[in-house]
Amino acid sequence: xxxxxxxxxxxxxxxxxxxxxxxxxxxxxxxxxxxxxxxxxxxxxxxxxxxxxxxxxxxxxxxxxxxxxxxxxxxxxxxxxxxxxxxxxxxxxxxxxxxxxxxxxxxxxxxxxxxxxxxxxxxxxxxxxxxxxxxxxxxxxxxxxxxxxxxxxxxxxxxxxxxxxxxxxxxxxxxxxxxxxxxxxxxxxxxxxxxxxxxxxxxxxxxxxxxxxxxxxxxxxxxxxxxxxxxxxxxxxxxxxxxxxxxxxxxxxxxxxxxxxxxxxxxxxxxxxxxxxxxxxxxxxxxxxxxxxxxxxxxxx
Amino acid sequence: xxxxxxxxxxxxxxxxxxxxxxxxxxxxxxxxxxxxxxxxxxxxxxxxxxxxxxxxxxxxxxxxxxxxxxxxxxxxxxxxxxxxxxxxxxxxxxxxxxxxxxxxxxxxxxxxxxxxxxxxxxxxxxxxxxxxxxxxxxxxxxxxxxxxxxxxxxxxxxxxxxxxxxxxxxxxxxxxxxxxxxxxxxxxxxxxxxxxxxxxxxxxxxxxxxxxxxxxxxxxxxxxxxxxxxxxxxx
Numbered sequence: 001x002x003x004x005x006x007x008x009x010x011x012x013x014x015x016x017x018x019x020x021x022x023x024x025x026x027x028x029x030x031x032x033x034x035x036x037x038x039x040x041x042x043x044x045x046x047x048x049x050x051x052x053x054x055x056x057x058x059x060x061x062x063x064x065x066x067x068x069x070x071x072x073x074x075x076x077x078x079x080x081x082x083x084x085x086x087x088x089x090x091x092x093x094x095x096x097x098x099x100x101x102x103x104x105x106x107x108x109x110x111x112x113x114x115x116x117x118x119x120x121x122x123x124x125x126x127x128x129x130x131x132x133x134x135x136x137x138x139x140x141x142x143x144x145x146x147x148x149x150x151x152x153x154x155x156x157x158x159x160x161x162x163x164x165x166x167x168x169x170x171x172x173x174x175x176x177x178x179x180x181x182x183x184x185x186x187x188x189x190x191x192x193x194x195x196x197x198x199x200x201x202x203x204x205x206x207x208x209x210x211x212x213x214x215x216x217x218x219x220x221x222x223x224x225x226x227x228x229x230x231x232x233x234x235x236x237x238x239x240x241x242x243x244x245x246x247x248x249x250x251x252x253x254x255x256x257x258x259x260x261x262x263x264x265x266x267x268x269x270x271x272x273x274x275x276x277x278x279x280x281x282x283x284x285x286x287x288x289x290x291x292x293x294x295x296x297x298x299x300x301x
Numbered sequence: 302x303x304x305x306x307x308x309x310x311x312x313x314x315x316x317x318x319x320x321x322x323x324x325x326x327x328x329x330x331x332x333x334x335x336x337x338x339x340x341x342x343x344x345x346x347x348x349x350x351x352x353x354x355x356x357x358x359x360x361x362x363x364x365x366x367x368x369x370x371x372x373x374x375x376x377x378x379x380x381x382x383x384x385x386x387x388x389x390x391x392x393x394x395x396x397x398x399x400x401x402x403x404x405x406x407x408x409x410x411x412x413x414x415x416x417x418x419x420x421x422x423x424x425x426x427x428x429x430x431x432x433x434x435x436x437x438x439x440x441x442x443x444x445x446x447x448x449x450x451x452x453x454x455x456x457x458x459x460x461x462x463x464x465x466x467x468x469x470x471x472x473x474x475x476x477x478x479x480x481x482x483x484x485x486x487x488x489x490x491x492x493x494x495x496x497x498x499x500x501x502x503x504x505x506x507x508x509x510x511x512x513x514x515x516x517x518x519x520x521x522x523x524x525x526x527x528x529x530x531x532x533x534x535x536x
Contacts, residue, residue, distance in 0.1 A: 070523025201427025
């Protein structure tokens with residue numbers, strides 16, 4: 001028995017990489033649709049969006065780049081679709097330097113369909129009757145992180161004099177209407193690293209604006225402290241949070257998800273892989289620990 | 302198979318990076334260096350176009366690619382104030398001329414002062430006070446008179462789950478604080494409670510490790526979906 005565990009502990013790590021690689025590829029080709037249990041921190045965001053009256057404005061901040069896209073993209077996608085399905089207005093910005101601006105533009109277009117405001121293409125194909133500038137708008141990226149958030153509390157237009165497609169922000173109804181945090185119902189940050197934390201400890205603490213964060217899994221343990229303390233009213237932790245939120249949205253607005261999700265990376269597919277790979281990793285951690293304990297007992301005796 | 306050139310470029314770079322799993326090699330180092338260089342170039346260009354030009358050059362000089370008379374029809378008094386940060390930004394580069402390198406300290410002093418002031422408020426009002434308040438709330442739930450078993454269902458304000466969670470939280474906070482208390486020797490009761498604190502810390506590190514693996518696996522999933530769906534067209 002000990003010899004078997006010792007052999008498993010000395011296995012070349014490249015065999016494990018190959019095993020994890022296969023576990024990642026096979027469920028993508030043959031989706032399993034494993035069940036999803038919704039956590040309270042995710043349910044809180046869904047309930048808040050459901051409870052807002054039509055026409056309310058929310059601020060969505062794309063505070064991530066392509067490096068964490070697999071976690072943040074599906075949650076941003078489900079959130080944008082949910083807001084538009086509920087007739088909410090979404091003002092989008094980006095605060096992450098490495099790719100945040102393009103990530104925001106791509107994600108918005110993935111959710112609402114191709115746009116070209118510079119050439120007058122303003123209507124969403126995914127949500128007919130919803131228009132760029134009136135129902136959703138993208139102000140683009142601004143450098144500065146905390147300083148930018150601080151100044152947005154005083155005057156959004158001074159921070160973003162032009163929107164992403166270079167038109168003055170005052171040209172569009174929605175961006176003209178929002179001057180400060182008092183004009184939005186809540187802030188939703190799709191964040192990598194520390195940026196989501198800034199929204200809580202700067203904007204929520206100093207302006208009282210409700211904040212929700214969709215963070216990467218790496219940041220989740222720290223962010224739960226903010227959620228438990230009420231500084232974030234909701235939290236989507238990593239791909240797991242994205243899968244849960246996507247599940248809730250699909251449950252109620254299935255027709256929207258079905259009509260537009262063909263080209264969208266969905267979190268449910270990723271969750272299948274995550275579950276299987278996690279099981280393999282857990283199994284090897286258990287084998288490693290049991291092997292270590294057996295080896296120690298053998299050495300002592 | 303994808304027909305777009307950039308999908309192929311992305312796929313080849315992904316394979317170059319993944320080749321490190323076999324062993325370190327020139328393909329991996331090429332992809333790593335290219336990523337670093339491209340990221341830096343992208344960041345400089347983005348900051349210049351999205352921040353420097355619309356927020357400084359356009360209002361101050363009425364010029365630049367993003368300038369239009371509609372956005373800044375006249376120079377307002379506050380636009381002239383932008384000269385101050387502009388000069389401070391310029392003097393940062395005096396470090397390249399040893400004789401006048403001292404000038405850069407003015408800009409650094411302002412930057413450090415501004416950041417310290419901003420952070421002091423943020424840490425105190427946004428972290429220390431709310432997090433301490435939440436910890437105290439847990440202590441309050443743990444008080445004996447709030448034991449759910451002593452109250453009937455109508456007057457119960459704390460559920461059993463919340464009460465047990467608060468109990469674990471209170472014990473954990475106290476044990477970890479004792480572990481980090483170095484003014485008393487860690488033996489006897491202090492040593493025992495300190496060791497319990499280590500267990501709480503280990504559990505929290507374990508949770509953080511689990512979430513970190515989850516994050517890394519998610520990134521792998523993203524790359525595999527790109528290779529399988531976008532590049533090979535099999536999904």
